[in-house]
Amino acid sequence: xxxxxxxxxxxxxxxxxxxxxxxxxxxxxxxxxxxxxxxxxxxxxxxxxxxxxxxxxxxxxxxxxxxxxxxxxxxxxxxxxxxxxxxxxxxxxxxxxxxxxxxxxxxxxxxxxxxxxxxxxxxxxxxxxxxxxxxxxxxxxxxxxxxxxxxxxxxxxxxxxxxxxxxxxxxxxxxxxxxx
Amino acid sequence: xxxxxxxxxxxxxxxxxxxxxxxxxxxxxxxxxxxxxxxxxxxxxxxxxxxxxxxxxxxxxxxxxxxxxxxxxxxxxxxxxxxxxxxxxxxxxxxxxxxxxxxxxxxxxxxxxxxxxxxxxxxxxxxxxxxxxxxxxxxxxxxxxxxxxxxxxxxxxxxxxxxxxxxxxxxxxxxxxxxx
Numbered sequence: 001x002x003x004x005x006x007x008x009x010x011x012x013x014x015x016x017x018x019x020x021x022x023x024x025x026x027x028x029x030x031x032x033x034x035x036x037x038x039x040x041x042x043x044x045x046x047x048x049x050x051x052x053x054x055x056x057x058x059x060x061x062x063x064x065x066x067x068x069x070x071x072x073x074x075x076x077x078x079x080x081x082x083x084x085x086x087x088x089x090x091x092x093x094x095x096x097x098x099x100x101x102x103x104x105x106x107x108x109x110x111x112x113x114x115x116x117x118x119x120x121x122x123x124x125x126x127x128x129x130x131x132x133x134x135x136x137x138x139x140x141x142x143x144x145x146x147x148x149x150x151x152x153x154x155x156x157x158x159x160x161x162x163x164x165x166x167x168x169x170x171x172x173x174x175x176x177x178x179x180x
Numbered sequence: 181x182x183x184x185x186x187x188x189x190x191x192x193x194x195x196x197x198x199x200x201x202x203x204x205x206x207x208x209x210x211x212x213x214x215x216x217x218x219x220x221x222x223x224x225x226x227x228x229x230x231x232x233x234x235x236x237x238x239x240x241x242x243x244x245x246x247x248x249x250x251x252x253x254x255x256x257x258x259x260x261x262x263x264x265x266x267x268x269x270x271x272x273x274x275x276x277x278x279x280x281x282x283x284x285x286x287x288x289x290x291x292x293x294x295x296x297x298x299x300x301x302x303x304x305x306x307x308x309x310x311x312x313x314x315x316x317x318x319x320x321x322x323x324x325x326x327x328x329x330x331x332x333x334x335x336x337x338x339x340x341x342x343x344x345x346x347x348x349x350x351x352x353x354x355x356x357x358x359x360x
Contacts, residue, residue: 074285112290
């Protein structure tokens with residue numbers, strides 16, 4: 001192995017004192033605990049319209065998504081949602097409330113999505129976006145959405161109408177984000 | 181290094197194509213991406229009373245907590261909350277709705293807490309609990325709670341009264357779960 005491999009040399013076994021198989025490096029003994037990761041993002045509303053970003057990167061390049069991404073150490077989920085809006089859409093947002101928590105077991109993600117609004121009018125594509133735009137909920141490009149959870153969020157948002165007090169959303173019944 | 185070391189030999193540097201310092205194993209080149217982890221748990225209600233578990237393990241052995249723990253790969257957050265209630269209190273629970281999402285940046289946790297109820301009457305201490313018991317919200321052992329977020333959840337639950345439709349809770353203003 002050389003550092004260029006960037007992979008380690010992991011084998012699966014149950015470490016002493018544990019009950020689950022973990023990835024253990026056969027060379028250095030490091031235990032790679034793998035747990036789901038948190039994606040934090042936002043539904044940024046401007047009146048009746050919502051901010052979407054057309055992805056400039058894989059996966060799903062060219063498709064529309066909500067500003068969202070992996071939470072980093074030292075952040076709160078709200079911090080991460082604000083940072084992602086800034087990075088992907090140059091948007092300076094204020095978070096209003098939690099909208100939904102989704103789980104996608106297939107890719108080991110928990111997605112924490114907030115309702116938010118712009119603090120200043122400026123938006124522009126960040127380096128990970130080809131284009132950013134506001135869409136009315138009747139004009140969403142449904143066939144060009146990047147991920148199932150983007151569709152869930154926009155569908156659930158449509159059900160709200162003018163309601164401001166609502167229980168947060170979760171995965172739609174029976175849906176686990178599998179891509180068919 | 182031998183496997184018994186269980187640690188790898190990590191140095192901090194910015195990998196090619198990244199913008200943040202990461203832990204990189206100087207021997208095998210493995211990049212240890214570190215992101216916050218998800219703790220999933222539940223507020224299990226039986227009428228006006230709530231289930232608490234007295235911890236049999238560190239940290240905070242002997243103090244009272246809500247059934248909760250680290251989410252594993254392949255689970256939804258709801259799956260993890262149900263498993264933890266089973267492991268810590270032998271409780272078979274049904275989840276009613278999301279209660280709160282807390283962030284504790286100091287320990288890189290996102291805590292996803294659900295309202296739930298028992299499907300069967302049985303509860304008993306699991307291996308990580310010394311004792312499990314239901315408490316009325318006026319009888320909570322406030323000075324013997326294990327973690328700040330347990331206090332947040334119980335305090336926020338008290339504010340609800342009979343309300344069933346409410347926006348989910350987050351960290352109380354200004355609180356980040358630091359222990360003073």
